[in-house]
Ligand code: ATP
């Protein structure tokens with residue numbers, strides 16, 4: 268490949284609206300272009316990387332015995348009604364109508380479609396187990412698309428679904444997928460951790476997430492320093508013996524309305540005073556107690572009262588006002604109690620606190636399934652009052668917990684019979700009796716992985732691709748200000764030779780000066796750079812530099828090939 272013929276469009280400037288390094292670098296390198304919020308074009312450069320990830324995922328899925336198929340993105344409402352998810356999925360479901368006014372959604376996931384396939388395709392236990400997968404564009408109308416392709420609305424996912432006659436067989440199939448995922452992330456050259464995850468409302472026994480470890484990750488992971496225990500923090504909290512003392516004490520205090528100072532509240536919640544004072548805190552407990560801390564209120568005291576006693580400072584709000592104020596979709600609020608008129612407009616940070624402290628149940632409104640800091644802004648305050656903190660005893664009793672941040676790149680799930688039951692997906696067993704199948708589902712965020720890899724591997728000059736993800740392994744750069752044909756020929760020859768050896772090589776024949784040329788190659792993160800110049804040619808050497816190396820070195824052809832092979 269010649270860079271002169273490859274549409275490369277790099278920029279020096281950091282785009283103003285890019286909040287994380289991967290987004291900045293992907294835009295600067297010209298890998299992606301934004302079309303609309305959370306919707307991106309993958310340029311020829313970006314697509315090369317995306318396809319690398321896809322290729323490894325596909326190889327390992329095939330190796331694990333999964334069968335590739337391709338299901339439709341556009342899915343009829345009726346099917347989603349059968350599982351109840353047309354409503355339950357909430358605001359993330361993009362609903363569309365055709366010219367006959369029939370309703371569809373753009374698939375955010377494919378349990379419904381694949382189970383529909385299974386109920387018509389599979390009829391005998393002899394056809395089981397079977398695992399089918401696809402690599403396909405998904406659409407989720409994320410409440411806050413951000414971080415470029417990391418939390419996009421349109422994104423590429425590999426989703427696999429397995430069907431089994433028995434739970435034991437499901438558990439084995441699940442393990443096969445778990446092992447395949449481990450190989451995938453190892454092959455991609457990423458530092459990652461598999462953690463236990465909550466199987467949540469869907470039910471089922473086991474669920475694990477794969478996280479790429481990076482400080483910018485949206486998720487918090489707890490792992491034991493003394494054992495293999497690792498879980499996402501929600502799961503770790505569920506396993507914790509109870510709220511940690513400050514949270515418990517805070518709850519006890521708010522359940523007993525009393526005059527309290529801001530300092531007390533700050534101390535109880537373990538928060539810096541300024542933060543508390545700046546926020547409006549709403550904490551509901553079973554006694555329907557609201558605790559309001561108003562930083563903008565010129566009071567250094569906390570008003571605590573039973574709801575009916577709320578004073579004139581706090582006016583009732585409608586559900587619409589709350590939705591607008593929180594900047595969330597109506598789907599995130601509910602069920603609203605009959606007393607909705609007594610709901611108080613709260614600062615969004617505080618709603619997060621209330622949600623956390625009271626287990627998502629303040630009288631009047633209820634935020635369901637919200638991941639704060641992701642679906643709603645300002646995560647710090649919530650993180651500060653978690654009931655699992657560094658140094659807690661690990662739930663398995665071995666060692667203490669440490670916390671780190673991760674980016675969820677994969678998720679494996681034993682669904683059990685939930686979907687098969689609601690869609691009536693059965694097969695006949697050995698005795699000719701109909702049995703509801705057991706299902707597993709297994710997702711990988713193919714496009715998210717590209718960004719996650721950059722979050723983990725970059726420096727001031729740009730991206731540093733793990734080799735298996737790089738758009739090219741080697742860049743051959745021509746420095747030839749005098750237009751010496753011998754230099755150009757030597758570079759062409761080396762490029763050809765490397766290609767013939769199966770090493771993906773790009774020839775930088777754009778005729779740039781060394782400074783801008785090297786800056787581009789570093790920004791693009793190409794693992795190996797070879798410079799062909801008149802001086803090197805005269806000395807019989809090439810200038811070689813690995814992307815992470817401090818300095819370049821002069822190597823003769825044999826030594827160079829040795830290095831690159
Ligand atoms: P998250 O918790 O980050 O919202 P999720 O748990 O909703 O992800 P899953 O339903 O488990 O996502 O989907 C499988 C995989 O798809 C995830 O592990 C993630 O890698 C990827 N993914 C999910 N949502 C997005 C998104 N908005 N943009 C890019 N990738 C995504």
Ligand code: MG
Pocket residue numbers: none
């Ligand atoms: Mg999600």
Ligand code: MG
Pocket residue numbers: 675
């Ligand atoms: Mg998740």
Ligand code: MG
Pocket residue numbers: 476675677678
């Ligand atoms: Mg998930």
